[in-house]
Amino acid sequence: QVQLVESGGGLVQAGGSLRLSCAASGRTFGSYTMGWFRQAPGKEREFVAGISWIGGRLYADSVKGRFAISRDNAKNTAYLEMESLKPEDTAVYYCAADRAAWVRSHSYEYDYWGQGTQVTVSS
Numbered sequence: 521q522v523q524l525v526e527s528g529g530g531l532v533q534a535g536g537s538l539r540l541s542c543a544a545s546g547r548t549f550g551s552y553t554m555g556w557f558r559q560a561p562g563k564e565r566e567f568v569a570g571i572s573w574i575g576g577r578l579y580a581d582s583v584k585g586r587f588a589i590s591r592d593n594a595k596n597t598a599y600l601e602m603e604s605l606k607p608e609d610t611a612v613y614y615c616a617a618d619r620a621a622w623v624r625s626h627s628y629e630y631d632y633w634g635q636g637t638q639v640t641v642s643s
Contacts, residue, residue, distance in 0.1 A: 522546045522617045522632040529613060529637030532605055536641070540600040542615030542634060550593040553618040556600045557627055558611035558639075568613070569600060570623035578623040583609075605641045612636040 523545040532538055542554065555570035569579045569589040577589055588601040598615055616630035624630075 522549070522552065524615050524617060524632055524634035526613065526615050526634045526637040529639045531640045531642065534605060534607055534641055534643050536605050537601070537603045538605065538639060540602070540613055540615075540637060540639075542598040542600075544596045544598070544617065546596070549596040549617075551619075552632075553620050553623055554589075554591055554598040555616045555618060555623065555625075555630055556589060556598075556613060557616060557630075558609075558613045559636075560611040563611075565614070565627050567625035567627070570618075570625065571598065572621060572623050574621075576623060578625065580625075602639070605639075607641045607643045609639060610641050611639060613639050 528540040553572045556568040559565040571589045586604045591598045614636045615634045617632040618630045
C-alpha cells in the first residue's frame, strides 16, 4: 500500500513557475514508477509526466520543454517543476504510483493516487 500526498499548488500568473511535490508513504517508493496527471473542469484526466524507478522520463507534448519531473527516493518524494505556465495549464494535479518498471500514460494503469492539488494560472 502506498499513500500519496501532493502539495505546492496555488495561483500564479501566466509565465510564472510552480513546483509540485508528492510525498509517498511506505518503504517501496523506489520501486514504483511515478506519474503526474491533471484534470481541468469538464475534461478528462490527462497524463502530464512520468518517471520510472531508474529515472526514465516521459512527457506529454503539451508540457515538453516547460515541465520537469524528478524524484528523490531517499525522501520518498516526486516533484513536478513547472515553468512558463499558461492559463490552459489550470487544473487539479494528481500524482500517482504504478508498479510497472516503465512509464505508462493511461490513468487506469496506475495503482495509487493522491488527493490532488489545484493549480490556477491567470492570464
